[in-house]
Amino acid sequence: MAKVTPNASAIKVLVVDDEPQIVRTLRINLSARGYKVITAGTGAAALLASGKHPDVVILDLGLPDMDGIDVIVGLRRWTSVPVIVLSARTDAADKVKALDAGADDYVTKPFGMDELLARLRSAVRRGGGDASDPVVVTASFTVDLVAKKVTKKGETVRLTPTEWAMLDMLVRNSGKLVGRKELLREVWGPSHETASHYLRAYLAGLRRKLEDDPSHPRHLITESGMGYRFEE
Known part of the structure; x- marks a missing residue:
């Protein structure tokens, strides 16, 4: 970006x-x-x-x-x-x-x-970022926010609608710590603000699909007890 x-x-x-x-x-x-x-x-x-x-x-x-x-x-x-x-x-x-x-x-x-x-x-x-830039390029994968498309090593990565919703919110807040309740509310709705197990399960899936080393994520970061952060 x-x-x-x-x-x-x-x-x-x-x-x-x-x-x-x-x-x-x-x-x-x-x-x-x-x-x-x-x-x-x-x-x-x-x-x-x-x-x-x-x-x-x-x-x-x-x-x-x-x-x-x-x-x-x-x-x-x-x-x-x-x-x-x-x-x-x-x-x-x-x-x-x-x-x-x-x-x-x-x-x-x-x-x-x-x-x-x-x-x-x-x-x-x-x-000071240019928020109008729809393409985010990391060392591991590329996200096109307008086309709703993720590619890794030249190949399209298939994401579920929920996985995309999570990734989209994290990428649009690149570098920013996104609170667990905020992410749950945005992706699943207000009635799911305490369902933190959803976050762990879907983030693990995203890491398996996108990170080069899912056990040591470089881009999809967990801030213990606080929330999640996307780093380019």
Whole structure:
């Protein structure tokens, strides 16, 4: 999929956290790499600062005035800006709740700066990507979203309608963590939001058909307790 990655100097990052040391660390590391950094220490300040049109938001959930989930909901009322949650909450339920509210990624504290920067670059690529490009090419297979066709080594791969629906949603959210409930709701409907065994079974089938090594998937990734991610 054709994508455009802006120069770091043109990328505006909104950091929302009430821990001064975290804010200072992020400001120093991001500024050193050419990013423009805006900061906010409360949820209300974050929603106000979002009017400055950041390219990506790094958001803590434990804010003094409101829960970070409410900030995500507030952002999603008017913007699709990528949101990376950076939180000390490690419970799977908190992660799923954030993703279902509209977060694009979830990183737990303490975090590695290199990993966070990689996830930031990925979020920026998605935000600046050319979503009109219907063909996604990976090292293992090619997906044509318009023709609803998958090829591997020059041969058409036959997918069931359900397998295609899963793959289509994951590919259209390339690089983004898709929550289990979100995927179940989209593919099977609202009445199946707890039927996670469907996901495991159908994803295993997709991996057998598409991955070069299904036991060590490169493109159809499971994020334990959270959801799934498609990586090119």
